[in-house]
Amino acid sequence: MLDYDDEAANYDATRGGVPRAEAAARAVLGLVPPAARTLLDIGCGTGLVTQRIAGGRPGLRVLGSDAAHGMARLARQRVGAVVLADARRLPLSDAAVDAVTAVWLLHLLRAEGAVRAVVAQAARVLRPGGVFVTTVDKDAAHDVGSDIDEAFAPYVAPSPSDGTERIIEYGAAHGLDAVGSAVFRGHGQGRTPLRTAHGVRCGYYASRLVLPGTAGERLAQVLTALPEPDRRRADPEYRLLAFRRR
Numbered sequence: 001m002l003d004y005d006d007e008a009a010n011y012d013a014t015r016g017g018v019p020r021a022e023a024a025a026r027a028v029l030g031l032v033p034p035a036a037r038t039l040l041d042i043g044c045g046t047g048l049v050t051q052r053i054a055g056g057r058p059g060l061r062v063l064g065s066d067a068a069h070g071m072a073r074l075a076r077q078r079v080g081a082v083v084l085a086d087a088r089r090l091p092l093s094d095a096a097v098d099a100v101t102a103v104w105l106l107h108l109l110r111a112e113g114a115v116r117a118v119v120a121q122a123a124r125v126l127r128p129g130g131v132f133v134t135t136v137d138k139d140a141a142h143d144v145g146s147d148i149d150e151a152f153a154p155y156v157a158p159s160p161s162d163g164t165e166r167i168i169e170y171g172a173a174h175g176l177d178a179v180g181s182a183v184f185r186g187h188g189q190g191r192t193p194l195r196t197a198h199g200v201r202c203g204y205y206a207s208r209l210v211l212p213g214t215a216g217e218r219l220a221q222v223l224t225a226l227p228e229p230d231r232r233r234a235d236p237e238y239r240l241l242a243f244r245r246r
Contacts, residue, residue, distance in 0.1 A: 018048070019187035024103050024238070025052035027184035031133045031242040036060060036098035040125065042087045042118070043067075043105030047075030053101070054079060063097070065090065088117040095127045104238075106162035107138040107207050115161045116170045123174035126245040132176055133242045136164045139208040141186065146233040148191050151222045155209040167241060176243035183237050190232035197223035 028049075032039065037060065041050040044064030054062040064082040066072045075082040085091050087105065100122040109115045122132045139160055143149045159166075168178050197220040199205060211219065223229075 020185075020189065021048040021052050023184040023187055024049045025056050027182040027238075027240055028053055028101055028103065028133050029056050030182055031180050031240060032057070032060075032099045032101075032131060036131070038097040039063070039099040039101060040065065040090075040092065040097045041101045041103070042085075042090070042122070043102055043108075044075050044079070044082065045071045045104075047078035047082065049103050050075060050082075051078040088114060088121060090121045090125055092125045094124055095130075096125045098127055098130045100126055100130070100132045102132075102134040103240075104135055104138055106134060106136070106167065107160060109161050110207060115166070116173075119167065119170040119176070120174045123171070123176050123245060126176075128245055130245045131179070131242050132171070132245070133240055134162075134167065136162050136167050136239055136241050138162055138238065139205075141236040141238045142189070142191065142208075144190075144234040144236060146191075147226050148193060148196055148223065148233055151219060151226070152205075152209060155211055155215060155219060157208060157210050161207070164239075164241065171243045175246040177246060178241055179244045180242040182240045182242075184240070186236040186238055188235070190235040192232050193223045193226040193229040197221075 039053065039060055039062045041053065041062060041064045044050045044066050047064055050062060050064045054060065062079060064075050064079050065085040065087065066075060066082065067086050069084060072082050072084045083091060102118065102122065106115050106118065109118065126132060137160065171178065200216050200220045200223065
């Protein structure tokens with residue numbers, strides 16, 4: 001699993017940067033009601049998306065939270081109001097905000113009960129009628145029918161932690177009803193075989209792949225042998241779900 005304190009300095013440059021962040025923020029804001037006045041972005045990372053959510057909706061007071069010191073430190077430079085917090089134990093009172101967002105977070109949470117706990121916390125801090133907006137099926141979005149996907153296929157984890165049906169089930173258990181969805185392009189996230197092989201060796205795909213023993217090295221070797229190893233394959237299309245608090 002990645003150390004996100006170490007990743008913070010290079011995170012934006014290797015994850016599509018501003019174009020991807022702007023696409024994400026536009027899609028999120030399309031699902032947040034105009035009447036919302038307060039929004040908590042959990043797992044805000046470097047704050048690149050959070051900053052654009054705030055900038056895209058004048059009058060919306062935006063707070064970020066992240067569990068990694070390095071990420072939170074960068075986010076504070078962009079957003080200001082950022083707390084260091086585990087998303088399973090948010091330091092907010094009940095019914096504190098009008099909206100909660102979680103972009104590219106739930107797929108990372110593989111520990112038993114972690115995703116359910118995050119959904120429960122999002123529901124707890126939402127006011128009645130408030131919305132929770134989250135990405136779902138994040139890793140599956142990268143399946144674009146490429147030769148990289150074929151190489152990955154034997155190692156793909158059978159049950160993603162952010163699967164759509166699972167998140168709908170968790171939401172319903174905590175008073176959240178699914179009310180909408182949106183998709184946005186992951187600009188700059190089309191994978192090349194060489195960068196993907198590097199990512200496999202560095203543990204970037206721990207949430208996506210099961211690689212026991214030497215399987216990771218074997219997969220990396222298969223990837224480096226693919227044709228046109230420096231050519232980007234198609235960008236992914238990420239999906240958001242919106243839930244309303246009863």
